[in-house]
Amino acid sequence: DGLVRGNFVECTVINLLQASELCLSFIQDAMLQKQWKRAAEFLTFYVESLEKDFSREPVGASEIIWRIGSEILRHHPDSSVKEFNTFIEPMKTLSVKRYLKVCLEHAFYLLHNGLIDEAYQNLSLAESWRFGEQTVIQDKELKLIQAYMGLLDYYKWSKQKNILLEDGKCFYLSVEQEMHSCFRKAAVNLKEIIKIPGVWDQFVKCYVDMLEFYGDHNEARQVLNEYAYNPKFPANPNAHVYLYQFLKRHGESKKSLISVLKILHDIVPSHELMIDFNTMLQKSKKRKRRRLGLEVIFTALDYAGCKENVKAWSCLARQVKQIHLAWIKQEWNSRKDWWPAFHFSHYLAKKNWQENESLSYEKALVAGILLGRGNTKFSFLFTT
Amino acid sequence: MEEKEATRDFNERCAQCSEVNWGLTDGGRFYCRSCHNVTEKITEVENTDFTSNIRIQTVSKGLRKQEKTDGGCEWYVCEGFQFVLRKQAEALEALGVCPQMKDEVLWNFWRCYLQKTKQAYCDRPAGETVRPLSVCDSSTDVDSDPERLSLLYSSLSESEGDLQTDCSFVSSTSKVSESTSVRSRSGSVDGSLYLMKNPKEKLRMTMPMTLSFCYMALLWVRETMTLSELLRFVFEGHIPYLNVFQHFPEKMKLRGPDIKIFCVESWPSYEEVFNKMHELAAFLDLPRFPDITDSCFLHPDMLCMKYLMEANLPDEMHNWTCRVVKKTCIGEVDFLTLVPGNKSTRKVKYDVLAAAVIVVTTFCVLLISFTCSQPKMCMFYSDGPYFELKKWYKVLKCTLDVEQKKLDERRAKYLWRCEKPLFYSAKKKSKVLKRRQIVVNLQNQFGRLSGSVQPAEKPNPSSFQLSWSEENTDGSCFHGHSLKGILQEKRGLLTAMNPRYWLCTLKLCNEKLCGHLAHYGEADFPQSYHFVLRLFSFLLRIEPSYIHDEVCMIEHKLFNKKLRKKTKYKTGPRK
Numbered sequence: 001d002g003l004v005r006g007n008f009v010e011c012t013v014i015n016l017l018q019a020s021e022l023c024l025s026f027i028q029d030a031m032l033q034k035q036w037k038r039a040a041e042f043l044t045f046y047v048e049s050l051e052k053d054f055s056r057e058p059v060g061a062s063e064i065i066w067r068i069g070s071e072i073l074r075h076h077p078d079s080s081v082k083e084f085n086t087f088i089e090p091m092k093t094l095s096v097k098r099y100l101k102v103c104l105e106h107a108f109y110l111l112h113n114g115l116i117d118e119a120y121q122n123l124s125l126a127e128s129w130r131f132g133e134q135t136v137i138q139d140k141e142l143k144l145i146q147a148y149m150g151l152l153d154y155y156k157w158s159k160q161k162n163i164l165l166e167d168g169k170c171f172y173l174s175v176e177q178e179m180h181s182c183f184r185k186a187a188v189n190l191k192e193i194i195k196i197p198g199v200w201d202q203f204v205k206c207y208v209d210m211l212e213f214y215g216d217h218n219e220a221r222q223v224l225n226e227y228a229y230n231p232k233f234p235a236n237p238n239a240h241v242y243l244y245q246f247l248k249r250h251g252e253s254k255k256s257l258i259s260v261l262k263i264l265h266d267i268v269p270s271h272e273l274m275i276d277f278n279t280m281l282q283k284s285k286k287r288k289r290r291r292l293g294l295e296v297i298f299t300a301l302d303y304a305g306c307k308e309n310v311k312a313w314s315c316l317a318r319q320v321k322q323i324h325l326a327w328i329k330q331e332w333n334s335r336k337d338w339w340p341a342f343h344f345s346h347y348l349a350k351k352n353w354q355e356n357e358s359l360s361y362e363k364a365l366v367a368g369i370l371l372g373r374g375n376t377k378f379s380f381l382f383t384t
Numbered sequence: 385m386e387e388k389e390a391t392r393d394f395n396e397r398c399a400q401c402s403e404v405n406w407g408l409t410d411g412g413r414f415y416c417r418s419c420h421n422v423t424e425k426i427t428e429v430e431n432t433d434f435t436s437n438i439r440i441q442t443v444s445k446g447l448r449k450q451e452k453t454d455g456g457c458e459w460y461v462c463e464g465f466q467f468v469l470r471k472q473a474e475a476l477e478a479l480g481v482c483p484q485m486k487d488e489v490l491w492n493f494w495r496c497y498l499q500k501t502k503q504a505y506c507d508r509p510a511g512e513t514v515r516p517l518s519v520c521d522s523s524t525d526v527d528s529d530p531e532r533l534s535l536l537y538s539s540l541s542e543s544e545g546d547l548q549t550d551c552s553f554v555s556s557t558s559k560v561s562e563s564t565s566v567r568s569r570s571g572s573v574d575g576s577l578y579l580m581k582n583p584k585e586k587l588r589m590t591m592p593m594t595l596s597f598c599y600m601a602l603l604w605v606r607e608t609m610t611l612s613e614l615l616r617f618v619f620e621g622h623i624p625y626l627n628v629f630q631h632f633p634e635k636m637k638l639r640g641p642d643i644k645i646f647c648v649e650s651w652p653s654y655e656e657v658f659n660k661m662h663e664l665a666a667f668l669d670l671p672r673f674p675d676i677t678d679s680c681f682l683h684p685d686m687l688c689m690k691y692l693m694e695a696n697l698p699d700e701m702h703n704w705t706c707r708v709v710k711k712t713c714i715g716e717v718d719f720l721t722l723v724p725g726n727k728s729t730r731k732v733k734y735d736v737l738a739a740a741v742i743v744v745t746t747f748c749v750l751l752i753s754f755t756c757s758q759p760k761m762c763m764f765y766s767d768g769p770y771f772e773l774k775k776w777y778k779v780l781k782c783t784l785d786v787e788q789k790k791l792d793e794r795r796a797k798y799l800w801r802c803e804k805p806l807f808y809s810a811k812k813k814s815k816v817l818k819r820r821q822i823v824v825n826l827q828n829q830f831g832r833l834s835g836s837v838q839p840a841e842k843p844n845p846s847s848f849q850l851s852w853s854e855e856n857t858d859g860s861c862f863h864g865h866s867l868k869g870i871l872q873e874k875r876g877l878l879t880a881m882n883p884r885y886w887l888c889t890l891k892l893c894n895e896k897l898c899g900h901l902a903h904y905g906e907a908d909f910p911q912s913y914h915f916v917l918r919l920f921s922f923l924l925r926i927e928p929s930y931i932h933d934e935v936c937m938i939e940h941k942l943f944n945k946k947l948r949k950k951t952k953y954k955t956g957p958r959k
Contacts, residue, residue: 016650019795019800040830042797043826047826090822090826
């Protein structure tokens, strides 16, 4: 029972600033407890601060009201899209520095509610906004707006593509033309955004999808290569996955596939593609590759994600049956202390047997080889 | 210009009553003193003796032309404050304060202030009619105006010796007026000049000072309202303060500097109002205030009774508080009565003093100690239940938490916005209006989403914030409880079970140097002490540290002899 309540000392003198902060703390409490009506009630009083908000504070009243108001309207049971739209328009004009950001968030809200066309309209309206220096300063938001427009154009294109494909041989010239125009619009924007170092998974996928459709494989490969290998971009396992999938689709050589998956193995050793990778490497004629395969599958099973993966275990089982004992020993050396407890405990043995017979079988095979037949843990399996 | 001089030569008989008894209105028209009939005859300013006077006249004539387009009139800042005081006094009267306070005491104090600060020497050619902008009843208006005029003229003649300085003041006024008239069409004549003045010089009037005036008047008539109550009524909206300027007469328009003067954005603090009141009393050269005797509401015995009731403490404790008061001599007339300008006596905060007495008594007599063994069962004897500290604490804590939360919510919800938007300049007008519209729309929208929430109603004005009824069956009222469980009979006298007492502090600080008598640190005192202070802090709406100061002061008076003996009284944490 201290004298300080929350972050507010029981102060007897109150001025406007303190009253606002107190009001804000009530709003925040209500929101954290999902009491939307109560939050709305206090917000009606907090908005008073708008009239005094001509300050240069980093987060002023107008921004707070925008964010809090949006949040309340997203969750309030009596709220609607109409309510939100009514609310958001003045928020856009309240601060010129935030104009594009508010527009973008508004578009997200509309997309979240499935209103694709409205979202598109909003985005294109925002895109055409010009305000002197501000347009330059808010360059990033503008690019994002364009990127999302590109995404929505892709969405339109995609719908039309489905129409086209559904009817098979039928030739709809108008649909094709419209499709192509969507493609052009989308391509421009998507190409721009993926130039900027960042994570643009969805945008890349969509762009590549369109390029493949129109047969521009070179451009597609270039885009994927850039996305995966440009050092300015953050390390992104998905980039390599996309590249791999593309190369596989186009029947690229095993060499190129392996080089891509090798990098993925380095970044995310537990990735599910590692199983495919192992299968590929096992079949190889080169010793080095087969050795790599063993390493890959062992490493994959080091992680909890693959513990109950039957395919992983069967791969491992297949390899250890055929492969050099020396190699197995090399891999097992660093694992013999903890793999038994991790994979081959009594408890797990029983559990696996009850839940998944094939898993149990594969594991038993591996265990038999790794732990030796004299091992009692799985011995009961061999007696059945 | 002397009124008598001006009317001397006018010997016509009054059209209504046939008397020859002429006076001058503000606008310089002749009116009959007997029947108050205003004529069309206007005086002419021919007298060139007072060159300063002419300057004022020409300046104000010029302004008047401009102002007519705005619909406003000329007004001075002190008139604005006069209006505020009038409204506050009316509100106080509505709360039950005696009319004498408003009609005589407050008005006299204000007049005295105007004289002392020489604000009442600028001529003011207002509207044609006699404007009742005085604090008095309207029935005495006509009389008061010539009074006021003579007041104005008398101070002019008084300052004949200082004509030089007065001239310079006037000329600077005219300069300012001209420049302000260019920028802001209306507003007060001396608004910007007012702000430019050195605030320490001559006790410049501010909004918090209006409350100092009120309190001073209340004290003079020894009303049953403490300063903390007054401030609470202000907060609750029963006494106009924050947006009172909105109710200025239509003609008194506010611009620029006026907004800074009259539009305040914070509640006044007890300390500020209190200190200013004392400064004011000294500045106005007031004599010794009417005595505060033991039959007065403000006497600690009386206030203790009230606060004991509110704090839900047993009535029996009153005997003990009286004993403490007597022993420390703080009930003496000379201690309690205000003598303005006397720097040697300590200024008395009646409400805080009474609260401190209760705190000291509580710790002395009841020795709040939650580790102290107390019977768990409530003991009922033929004369009623015994007072149990733990039970009291539970009830009070619960209530206090609820009330504090309500108070916090009310504070958070306070609508600072005034109905008429204010503009500092014409440029900002459109921006302000736009924002206003946005705010209104947002309030409508979220108001609907608030559900069926009742708008925060003004609580009814009440002297008591917490009330306890003995009729409650849940036994939450402790008034009738007996202290017998805590005190014990010793040779026929009731004394505390544990005769030791732990002092808050051994040595008092110098209040003038560091602002406090003692320092209230959280770590130094146990939760029980914090709680009791918190309770009174809530009731009086004052920081706990001020109550702590008074507690230390009383302790030192109480244990004066023992302290001087320097025996084994320890300081430090109480049990």
